[in-house]
Amino acid sequence: MSNCKSSICSHLIKDHFGDLTQTVCDVLLQKCDCHLRQLTSEAKIPLDRVKHVLTVLIQNNLVTFQKNKRGQTEYTLDHDAILWRNRIPHYIFCGKNLYGDAAELLIEDIAHNGQITMSTVVENVTDKLNEALENAGHPKIGASVVYEKFKALANTHFIKQCVNPLETLCPEDIDECAVAKLYTVPPFQPGNRKRKLASDEEAQPVNKKIKTEAGASAADDHIYWTINNNRFHRYFTDQLLIKAIRSKIDERAGQILQTILRLNEVMTEDLALTSNPVSFIEIFQALPKDLQLSKQICEQYLTVMADDSTGFVNKIGDSGGGMYTINMMKAMTTICTAHVESVIQERFGSKSLRIFRVLILKKHLEQKQEISKTADHAPARSFYLFRVNLEQVARMLLEHSMKALMNTIVKREMETRENRRLMEKEERAEAIIANLERSGGDAEQKEEILQSITPAEKTQLKRVKHMINMLDQCELQLDETIFVLETYLQYCETKLKTKR
């Protein structure tokens, strides 16, 4: 666990949960597995506060617990899960793109609460939507609409049921049946928040200290749902491929690739090096109708993609009109290389980029690795051959990106801190104005309040807002680079494992 990553985790926890949680997390970051007593003594916080903090963290899937050899419960912090919290806006955006506003709110609610029952979240979202619709003057919608979206999300595995950690022994014991059950949605009975029949007892409540709704009994469906991060990551990977093909060939090729990926969505396992083969007939039938591609053109696009130098798509047989697979390993390597080349071009110039590409293309030529002609490695008589080790470069750039991410977070915190007084003043002014509007104050009073913020302060505020926006956007873009590098390294590890 690198120093940088730990600092980022610490800062993110502080951003999302506050100082107390940060203190507890710092201890967990340093000491890895801790039990309760240890935590309390290291963090110097009273026991009940520590318990409270741990509850919150477990609820948000950031801390797991298990019994150690001595029979004590030890708590472990999941670093990756913390970093994934940064991606929640991206998840929400995906949900909106795929399934619309209802899905967007569903994902936001689930992410906010960590783990939540289906009926609760459906009702929450329905209420929120109806409020917004009423304000805009549209008719209300029923909860069944939202329930349908929920089912859609579950069917494509974007959300999953929480597995009770007390019951599962180890991941290998979960057989296929159980995995399928993770995504089945129980029927929804609106208005029955309090007395809900548990239709299937798939999973028990996830932890003993969960905050239940006021008035809802524990017999409320015992099925809690949470966001399936891996699935979203697979989706992002697919998006990377589609974007690349779109810029390399054209838009329609991107659509075709999207269709193939969608057909493979729930079939292929995570981090498979090549996807399952799909026949041409399936692809053609699954294409969106508004593309209006004839069979011939579709086939031609597939041929072009298969022949292309990027090598994303491979044709492996002729049955069913042609069987096509997607070579994920090669695709990730190409995309990762493209990102690395972009770094080199921006940092060192086009000439350096040319040299770098020559080394990648020729693999072992040119000069640097020492090969000695004579027994002693005399410099005058040894050859040196250069080469590029992409995996090492990816790791180095990942470190670099993490550092940049931390710098961005720190800078943003600093800007917020320095201008806090000003921002609070603006907030107060806005609150007063809102109050006045509600109680029907006149324009004069509003003017007065607005005047209290001087023009100089206004420009300052604008500048600060602009800076914070830029830093936020910067974080998101950095996350994109981090995601590409991390995914590439994951695929490399999988490749190594399958070789052994």
Added chain:
Amino acid sequence: MSVEVKQEPALDTDQETRILLLCHENPEGINDALIQEHMPQFDVQQRVTAINRLLSTGRIDLLKSSSGKLIYKLKDSSAADPVKGGDQQEKVVYQIIKDAGNKGIWIRDIRFKSNLLLTQVNKILKNLESKKLIKAVKSVAASKKKVYMLYNLEPDRTVTGGAWYSDQDFESEFVEVLNQQCYKFLVQKAELSKRTKEDPIAQRNGSFASSQDVWKFISELGISKVQLSVEDIETILDTLIYDGKCEQTIVAAAGDGGQTKLYRAVNSLINSTGLMRMPCGSCPVIQNCHVGGAVSPTTCVYFKDWLQLQ
């Protein structure tokens, strides 16, 4: 007392002429065994003397055949003339330089081949140069190295660098200009193909250009002072491949067999990566940067400048 007419000198010249005749008849060269066959009356000593005399007068050449045997070849009389005035050593050196052809030969190699002292070789080289028989050419590979070749020969490309070097200087702007022109040509071809053709395979095939086409285009543009060959253009197109701006396929050529190389412009996969859109990506002191240090994100000058830009 018997009087012996000294027959030998006449015989010797006679032998020499006969050897020369044999050489004429066998332009590939003759060896000892052949001479002995034709002139069995001369013994080894006379044969050796005759051959030595022919060698020293420069009428024949002594060569080693591939099997390791010595053969004698008739020397081109025109070539024999230039070093008539010089002595044996000069001839040897001259011969070595001539054998190097238009690649030229380095002074150390001359020394090894002729087994002469460095000072001697230097003197001979100066002599030959003043007689305008050889010249020194600086090699682009190693600028201190001078290679010697015959005066009237054109230096080979590997020595002068060919079209990309003018007087030992690498003409990078020239290469750049050609690079951009070729790329523009390929991009135009690809766009034309995309506009006019409907299906993707025809679009892709239409955007290909062979090295011949590019060569014709560049020659017609007339931006190059020297005449460029197709190989030259192919090296330029290779630089485009290394830049990631185009790609190459090899197809079977129409007509007389062999292969042609086709090139087409390609778009890049991504615009730029997130890391490089912010100052930390290209920061030179990122290794020293940490919170509370001399270089830190809170005091970073680059950040300040970047955030000020509206």
